[in-house]
Amino acid sequence: MATFIHCKNPLSEDLGDQLKAIPECPGTCxxxxxxxxTDLKYRAGIETWGRMLNNTFNFISFLNNFPENIVKGIGDEMMLYIPxxxxxxxxxxxxxFALLGEIFATLDNIKNHPLPDLFLQCKVAIHHSTDVYNITFLKGANDYYGRGIDLSARFMQKGRPNRIVMSQDFYELVLADAQEVGKADTDAMLKMVSPIYHEDFKGVPFPVAYRFIDLNN
Structure with missing residues (x-):
């Protein structure tokens, strides 16, 4: 559970000591x-858009493996963090490698379902980082903060329907796992990964490397 940060004295030296003592929590966001x-909500009633959201959320199968790692949902977007x-x-x-494969399979199943009108399409961003801390500023909440979380959110800017955007950091970990099981050169999903791109994201003082998989191609 997250460390609760709540100090009413903005100049407290104890707060600084407390923050310095918090360990990093490397993982995947x-x-x-x-x-x-949103467009659907203006065109149809809750009986339509509510059903499609229900179907889509329930069809995101890998969530069943990580229910405790769902950190927050904001509207129709959710964040997971897996240490x-x-x-x-x-x-x-x-x-x-298995995590990316499950996410890929989920988007592929939604896109190619024989009854596509039952679902809404998704976009996904993935980043692995060591600069993450399991802290919260709201009592009773579990949350994560750090440069890694902020950068993960930035990758959503490169998203589009049926696309998985991933940082180069995460991709290299995927590739290492695939090499370990002898699939780095043969896996069909990995053959769909784009070349490396670099982007200057607002607030980030250096170009960020990323790749993506477009399931529409």
């Missing part, structure tokens, strides 16, 4: 956004 739900220590302890999806 995932943002998932359901596309066109490295927890990922490796999972029974089925316990590597970065």
């Amino acid at each position: 995932i943002f998932i956004d359901i596309i066109n739900s 490295d220590s927890e990922l490796r302890q999972k029974k089925d999806i316990n590597s970065y």
Whole structure:
């Protein structure tokens, strides 16, 4: 559970000591956004858009493996954070390669479902970082802060329907896992990964490397 930060004295030296003592929590941050739900709400009633949101959320199968890692939902977007220590302890999806594969399969299943009108399309951003801290400023909430979280959110700017955007950091971990099981050169999903791109995101003082998978191609 997150360390609760709550100090009424803005100049407190104890607060500085408390913050310095908080350990980093390396892991994978995932943002998932359901596309066109706002437009649908203006065109149809809750019996329509509510059903499609229900169907889509329930069809995002990997959420069943990480229910405790869902940090927050804002409208039709959700954030997950999976610490490295927890990922490796999972029974089925316990590597970065397996995690990406499950997300890919989810988007592919939604896109190619024989009854596509039951679902809304999604876009996903993934980043792995060591600069993350399990802290909260709201009592009773579990949350994560740090440069890694902010950068993960920035990657959503490069998203579009049926696209997975991933940082180069995360991709390299995926590739290492794939090499370990002998699939780095043969896996069909990895063959769909784009070349490396670099982007200057607002607030980030250096170009950021990323790749993506477009399931529409």
